Amino acid sequence: MTKAYPGGRGIFDLSIEIPAGEVFGLLGPNGAGKSTTIRHLMGFLRPDRGGARIHDLDCWAQAFKVQELVGYVPGEIGFPDEMTASEFLALLSGLRGLGDSTRRRDLCDRFDLDPRPTLRKMSKGTKQKVALVAAFMHQPAVLVLDEPTSGLDPLMQRRFLELVEEERRRGTTVLMSSHAFAEVERVSDRVGIVREGRLVAVEDVVSLRRMEKKVMSVTTGREQDVATVAAAGFRVVGRRHLTVDVEVQGDYNAFVQTLARCDVRAIDVHPQSLEQIFMHFYGEEEAAVP
């Protein structure tokens, strides 16, 4: 698809195919075009060129048929002001013709959500939970989730990821956008990286993990162990008294074997930020963002 907006923004020749049953993570910094892509899938926008299809239905022309298959979490959530969450979820169930509310109640329990207050009075995190229940309650074949964990606390983020994992086992196809690699890597099969409206890479998560460099801070009990770790062939990025920071990329065996010869008191792992992973795709000079 291509959709150009004034000022050079938009998405350009963006092409992805997600096989049924796959969990696909769409990664990119803010403003990269993730939400624009997703709005096309939901039939809110019509592309200038190209098109999007879900289960062989055109996302613009047959939008309401597509919606029967899809559960959606918007990137920026807006609710009707005066409704309570239960009224709102009941309305959506009614529009879908869902008779049974068991699944809805289960999901509310899972996310510790009390649906009785009015939506307007709910915190951002609570609203996000309502959005998740609304997306999952009809057990759709396809989930389109735009930044689904934003506003959730770590415990709820974990519950959400467990839910996605269950859906994957059930055979649900999932497209999930995020600006944090750590969030999608645990559940995604493949990850696509979008930047300035273009899909710059599609990688499976295993190889992406292999490419990911982690900085390990190793604190040892003896001066000589610091020297041992430093001499083992890893790039040393920092050194303070009994602690040494080394970069490990894929060669975890060598790293563990080196540590086995040392008196290790503590290990800290610093995963790379998305920007650092992006460097691999964008080139150093382009990605030199602080």
Next chain:
Amino acid sequence: MSATLFASGFKKNLRALSGYALGMVFYVWLFIWVFPSFAGSRGLNLLLRDLPQGLLRVLGYSVGVSNLSGFLGGEFYSLLYLLIMGVYAVFSASRLMAHLIDNRSMAYLLASPVSRGRVATTQAMVLVSGVLVIGGITTAGGLLGAHWFAPHASLPAGPFLALNLVGILLFAVVAAYSFLFSCIAPDERSALGLSAAVTLLMYGIHVVGDLSSRVQWLAHLSLFTAFNSQQLIHGQGPVLADSLGLAAGAIVLLAVAVALFQRRQLSL
């Protein structure tokens, strides 16, 4: 149309709706209640006779205030009725579409398996049914009020019903173009501003056109000219033609609104 969405929208609209309807009934009763003291005032009728005809038309007193029909037509239906119905039509129209697009909750309606056409048609029905409910309650309130508070004054039911029918259809048109703006405006404020501006402009043209015969042609540009309350309440005026014209206008405007909304690009 989606019955579920209509029920939800109507229920949400109900509180505002009952406010408007109760306000209308309160005022119409108030006018009926004070009528006997006006009707007995010979001084007022003499004063009205001395004023220029153009001014009397604007004030809605072209036939004096000797009967309840003339008094209601001149007082209530030439200003307050228009004001209350106009405010309802303009505000509700912008709330039913532009507000939902503005606060992004439209995303949820469109993410359900109900087509855009059905969503917009349903919202339009919620709007128009509101005009109907307020207009209907006002009609019933007027007839009952006359019966209770001024049993000796004359308020023939036929012309009063015709007046209210044309009033309801007039505001169905106001609601329809406001709904059209609500479907296409970039945000709620511009939808509201545009609808209010067009309505005030039409009312202004109607008033100016009535003032003098030299600018009477202006009145033909205004929708409000179809609602000559003084004539209608005295059983005059082309009720059938006006009604059919207004109904057709409302339907066409709503159909255009729905069609434009179906094609609209939405960054929800």
